[in-house]
Amino acid sequence: MTLKIFGKLTDIFKKDQYDLDTENISNVSDLKKVLNEKFPALKDLTFLIVVNGVKAEDSEPISGDAEIALLPPYSGG
Secondary structure, eight states: OEEEEOTTHHHHHSSSEEEOOOTTOSBHHHHHHHHHHHOGGGGGOOOEEEETTEEOOTTOBOOTTOOEEEEOOOOOO
8 A cells, every 4th residue: 555645744754655565454543553663753743544535534444445645734724
């Protein structure tokens, strides 16, 4: 699975896309667990996980062909 990384999160990943093995990932909660293990700095940050263009809750299933984006908090008017 390929993750699209945005904003300040690219400082942690050192790029704007990251390929991840999907073997142990079936939902957003699993994804968060794997990312926190690989990138411990994420534990201290708030960010959204978007699956196929929709903000995803922890129980949201993730298929291997899902489009996934990690978005930092944003503000604007």
